[in-house]
Amino acid sequence: MKSLTTSAHIEPDSCFRVTTFADSTDPFVSLRIGGDFVEIALIAAPGTSETLRNLAAAALEAAAALDSLTTDAPEVSA
Numbered sequence: 511m512k513s514l515t516t517s518a519h520i521e522p523d524s525c526f527r528v529t530t531f532a533d534s535t536d537p538f539v540s541l542r543i544g545g546d547f548v549e550i551a552l553i554a555a556p557g558t559s560e561t562l563r564n565l566a567a568a569a570l571e572a573a574a575a576l577d578s579l580t581t582d583a584p585e586v587s588a
Contacts, residue, residue, distance in 0.1 A: 518548040 520543070527542045541552040541562070554562055 516550065518543075518545070518550060521545050 523545070525542075525544045527540075527544070529540045529542070531538050531540065537556060539554045541554065543550045543552075552565075
C-alpha cells in the first residue's frame with residue numbers, strides 16, 4: 511500500500527461503489543466509500559484481489575466486534 515493516513519467515520523448511510531476500468535493501458539478497479547463530506551477511493555490493480563479479500567475479512571471481523579459491543583454492553587439504569 512502506498513503511504514497515506516486518513517480517518518473517516520462510517521455512518522449507517524455510507525455508500526459503497528465499485529467501478530471497473532478494464533479498457534485502459536493499466537486496468538484497475540476502484541472501490542469507493544462515501545458519505546456526506548468524505549469519500550475514500552481505493553484503487554486495486556490486477557494481482558491485488560487477495561488483498562481486497564483480506565480487507566473484506568477484516569471488515570467482517572470489525573462488524574462482528576461492533577455487534578459484540580452492543581450485545582455484551584452492560585445495561586445502564588436511568
